[in-house]
Amino acid sequence: MSEATPVNLPDHARDTTGTAVNKAAHDRRSFLKWVWGGLKTALAALLGVPALIYLADVGRRQRPLRGFRRVARLSDILQHGKTSATTGKRIYEVVVRETRRDAWMIHPNQVLGRVWLVHDPNQKIEPNDPQSALVAFSAVCPHLGCSVRYDAMDDRFSCPCHAGVFDLSGQVLEGPPPRPMDRLQVRLVPDKSSSTNPPDYFVEVDYQEFVPDIPQAIPRS
Ligand code: FES
CATH class of the missing domain: 2.102.10.10 (Rieske [2Fe-2S] iron-sulphur domain)
Structure with missing residues (x-):
């Protein structure tokens, strides 16, 4: 069953095909996308920085044992x-x-x-x-x-x-x-x-x- 299109919506509430757009829902999706992107970046930093420290340290530990x-x-x-x-x-x-x-x-x-x-x-x-x-x-x-x-x-x-x-x-x-x-x-x-x-x-x-x-x-x- 197709969703009925309200006939009395203003122009900014329709997309280029004339379909009605729920602006609040659109804003909420944009916000969630932004939050998810931020979380992924933070997670990558959280996992990546210790890995880089570890790799740098491996190089240091494998140097000749002198003294x-x-x-x-x-x-x-x-x-x-x-x-x-x-x-x-x-x-x-x-x-x-x-x-x-x-x-x-x-x-x-x-x-x-x-x-x-x-x-x-x-x-x-x-x-x-x-x-x-x-x-x-x-x-x-x-x-x-x-x-x-x-x-x-x-x-x-x-x-x-x-x-x-x-x-x-x-x-x-x-x-x-x-x-x-x-x-x-x-x-x-x-x-x-x-x-x-x-x-x-x-x-x-x-x-x-x-x-x-x-x-x-x-x-x-
Ligand atoms: S390892 Fe071969 S003789 Fe010592």
């Missing part, structure tokens, strides 16, 4: 490290941690990686240049990234994934690793609260990751 981090005391290595039967060196594994921040939260004590410290107590330690008596190796195998462990029985480092074997100076003895274990910078910082003689030191390591399975130790970018 010295405190991992132990020198006395820890001497007291708790395993002793090499052939060299008398102390071998001690440490975990490197840091506090990470993303767009929403702070995550304390996140594990960055593991490091093997090899200390030769027979060498005089030079606090300003400890590398001759104290060496730090990344525990990440330079072949394909498995965890290298110390095998006390055979007094060497080994990787269970493809039977890679390294000596205590990190040189490859057996297996597919294309380069020695990756060395990390290490430094000693005096522990001012220490009352021992000689004084104790904090051991700090510049932790980083390297590109696997190539002959050169190239830090990951």
